[in-house]
Amino acid sequence: MANRAGAQRPNGATQGKICQFKLVLLGESAVGKSSLVLRFVKGQFHEYQESTIGAAFLTQTVCLDDTTVKFEIWDTAGQERYHSLAPMYYRGAQAAIVVYDITNQDTFGRAKTWVKELQRQASPNIVIALAGNKSDLSNKRMVEYEEAQAYAEENSLLFMETSAKTAMNVNDIFLAIAKKLPKNEGGGAAQPRQQGMKINNSETSQASEGGCCK
Amino acid sequence: MAGKSSLDNVTQSKVDGYGFERDGDFDHSSYDEFMSRYLAILSRRSIRWSGIVSKKNRVPRSRKVKRYCRKGIPNEHRPMVWMCVSGAQESMASSPLLYQTILKSQHDESTVEAITIDLHRTFPDNIYFSANGNLRGPLFNVLIALSHKNSDQGYCQGVNFVAGLLLLIVKNEEKVFWLLDTLMNDILPDFYAPDMKATQAEQELLGEIIKWKAPDLHAHLKKMDIQWCLVATKWFLCLFADVMPVETTLRIWDCLFYEGDKILLRVAAMLIIQNKDQFLRCRTFTETMDFFKQIVNNPKITDCHAFLQKCFTELGPFPKAKIKALREECMQGVK
């Protein structure tokens, strides 16, 4: 389950739809945003993950039935002062994962602030997932599962506890997002882009990408 | 330690002369090829430098020293030359007790927390910054002292990498503290301010320079929806540390400490413009972003001597007045 479980090859050469989505990770410094992305994209985990400066851009593709979903992932820096740059990354994003650390109550509070900001300022149809990361450290747990789940339900968020370290629920949360994203004709990114999104440029990329799940 | 000895005999090793572990796919042969040429250049520069370093182990600022800095400071003189030409030496001499006094004072709790989070996340692939290394302590000291002295700016993630590389080269906490203080206050004012406006503006300025020096490339990147802040934030905040090969970053810093911020723009512009043809072939946002990752670390960049030379000869003039005017415009554009 650790490696790229989301990126299986489809049986045969069924040419389905290809959708491209912009996804942003938000959350306090050191909650494990970069680690989640590294696990999802490369199947790896580093005990000592470098601090992210600015933001890192990565891509990963998952297959859902006959649809190829390509994520353009923005892994952002968590320090408060980088907050002013955040809108640049979530503007036009179709999905967001807001991450907190289950061993640190403050990071859960910060996650709620991010959710509020996204609900107010991001695209109206953005799919938001809440990830309670470091679930392998349950002996140091400070945020109860039920508390976070209740909050997620109230706010219609996807919710999972994850562990970048053990890989638990990492691919699953990305897959759950992929399932929830609208996959209308011509790719999911088409519509929001017309609403003035700056960053996506999926039109040309779909043409050149061709096949499913490289 | 002589500059050469830290570079010699390490080309085949798993760890480079600065303590960085090499990737499995490290290109030994092209590195060796470059190094054999570069060592000859270094020893020639070393002889030249020994002619201008005074008996008191000082260098003055002069046109000659500026030219010498552009051609590279030998490792054995680097800490001293950086301290002298940047003005850090003078600041240190005028407040000889300050560093120790700050370290002994009460530290702000949230700053301590923010810095502590980054201690094991700064160069984790360097043996001196690993759990068994001896530089995490000095890194903490330098960062906490810096944040206290410049409490209006506080601790900005990114400075940890600059401080880390300075510690590897200068090997003296207090000097590193003063070099960073000089960077923050004199060489790059407001770069590390909490509102991040100056760094955002600097990236917009980079865009303006690309537009001026290579308008077709600028138009293409715009069509690809590239925003400058998406590509260059780390370049500017880390001053290319943890972005480029170490040797190249140090050559950039040789110029930065002497002549200031313009070198960052020159380097950033050269990085992009020297790859113009490949950029023009990128057809999508994703392709373009992926290519941006490749341009900072490849054999063209490893050859720091040729690259730096190119930055000064191939971009044409960067008139101070024009840069200043453009910067002010960009600053106004950043909300």
Ligand SMILES: Nc1nc2c(ncn2[C@@H]2O[C@H](COP(=O)(O)OP(=O)(O)O)[C@@H](O)[C@H]2O)c(=O)[nH]1
């Ligand atoms: N035990 C545990 N540690 C984790 C997990 N995810 C991340 N970490 C560690 O937490 C620290 C911060 O992770 P990082 O991905 O850099 O956080 P970011 O600042 O949110 O990007 C690193 O030392 C990681 O090794 C996890 O699921 N379990």
Ligand SMILES: [Mg+2]
């Ligand atoms: Mg990170």
